[in-house]
Amino acid sequence: MAQSVRLARTAGTPPHLPANIPPTDSLYRRLTGAVPTMTVPLLCFPFAGAGASFFTPWQRYDLKATRVHPVQLPGRERRLDDPPYPDVFTAVESMADELIAEADLSSGPVALFGHSFGAVLAYEMARHLSEKKGIPVAHLFVSGSAGPRTRREAGATGLPDDEFLARVREFAGYDHPTMQDPELLELLLPTLRADVETHEAYVSTADDPLDAPITSLRGLDDELVSTEQARQWETVTRSGFRLDELPGGHMYLTEYPGPLLKLVDDELKAWA
Template sequence: MPLMTHSLMCLPFAGGGAGFYRAWKDLPAHAPRIVPIQLPGREELFLDEPFHDAIAAADALAPRLAELAEGRPTALFGHSLGAVLAFELARRLERDPAVELTHLYVSGSPGPWTGRAQHATGLDDDAFLARVQEFAGYEHDALADPDMRELLLPILRADVEMHESYRPDSDEPLRTPITSLRATGDALVTRAEAEEWQQATTGAFRLVEPAGGHMYLTESPLPLIDAIAAVPAS
């Protein structure tokens, strides 16, 4: 089956939205069909209450993703916070006989059973943003604007709380194959931490190390697209 018939559902990183993936234009012919997943509290869902808990988020999102799959072979992708959301969604979609889940791609993230030693939740605004910048390895330009900062802070705080409080709801590994992406210059996630995802599946596992830093995808989606194209056909 040609790769173009596959869908890749993409979960955002903390503070991000579906617009990050919608901006991926002029992708190569071997790219899958990109399906950006929007979370409440941002962009067109700005008025909706954001999620504060990853397990509740996965429970709420899974039926929508099952509908969006439209019977196509479907893979999931997430970076950082998006990685753990994608993992929990994979667990739920594996149980749905109407969904053909082919692969889980996780990026910039330790294995799901490894939490952060330092937390940003509960800090005042300046300390919170400084800690988040340390975690992310970059600062979003919009946070330099006082008005945008006021709008974005509640969403970013909710996302960070969701990530920092996350604990998997099961110790059972997935059946779905996993590819873990960790950029060679990532100062936040070690190679050993990226390899922890091997324990999260009984299926095939690969570690892919593109060039760049923690937020390598802000430069180009091609490292992800090429990693997907390299997966052997099942």
Template sequence: MTEPGTSTDHRDRTTLLCVPFAGAGPSFFHPWRELAAGRWRVSAVELPGREKRLLEEPYRNVVEAAKAEIDNVVADLGEGARTVLFGHSLGAVLAYELVHLLTQRGVHVERLVVSGSPGPWTQRERRAAGLSGDEFLARVEEFAGFRHEALDHPEMRELILPALHADCTMHEAYVPSTDEPVSVPICSLRGDHDGLVTAEEAQQWRDATTAGFTHAEFPGDHMYLVDHGREVLDVIEAESARGR
């Protein structure tokens, strides 16, 4: 997870730890390093089944994934690090589980920023899990409003599909590990034309924290962040400044 060419001592600045959405890997957030313009150290969780961990078996349970990856996350953050977590869709609930675990380990998380997700206690509809092949991809594209260009190449598609299947399965079956809210401020983001998550559902995250809650919307559908990375980072900066 460590940025190339950077020290392992990250105490001098906040780490923005990004948790990818279904089928995505850390490389999606690489452009955010430049967009962050030195405001944060941008890192990302790398899950099995993609990129450098392509040959590893992907997770099929969100809570188990968080528990299995927490040591890697803590090592990446470094001792005494200031941390903001960002997660979109599947990444939102995985980030929520990671915040619980990080808090238990005494890691200070300044803020959790969730995106494109209803509250953690809202049961996900089984929209794609169980389908296969083109039917599965069509369903994913239908509700995500997004198609990765790699899916147009048969060889790449065969590499991507297992992780995408597993991600959809664990997202749609997600049940929080605890009914206890986190003690970290939460900011919930949403595309204003998101057909998967309503504005009311995005604001359900208010009940997932005993600290402050804010909500913001951007132009676009479920995958609005593809075109609005800079604006998302601006909101995270403003939210972080609010909490100081």
């Protein structure tokens, strides 16, 4: 039976891992030094316009069962000169082999997390790893997203720059500092446009449910994704589903990552 849980706001777990984690040219950034073997790698896919660095602070939390691995998409940060992927399916096909090539991902199991645009990337990657690469998926965490069979309204694709940015701010309820810097915005805008267009054009083509449990997450005050939309993910898994609502709006994870990471870590303890 599906579960629906609302979590009260709690203080975040204090960081215990090394603060100075250098960036690399790998698809995702790895912790320096040795990592525990009895943990599950969590591939983290960012929201539209964001890069792997968004998840770097998550690596400093004292997680018992989880190794946070931010996935770096093209068109930003270390991959600034790489063109964005034209669609979700091309993105998954292009990234999968490099992810698998990492020693701690080749044997599984793996868990995946994605927020908004990142949620559909995480879902399609979970399907690809499980069905085409034979890598067991321990859990899929999808955040701030309607189910994959729901076509996103084309609310921002094709708008002039000012209208596009205003619409993105309206959708997200979040104004990244980069949007206030004209020079940085000039670098970010093509990637943000590509991500939004790719997200709004996406609809799942899969017929069979995913053979992995799914947790769908949303902010209690999210005005973009309703509880009913977040619950749509229940229809695409045969292995268990739960819905959790956390304090905050659509971008709740930018303010209160502690409760989210505790939820994820608790879920993965059975695999560690």
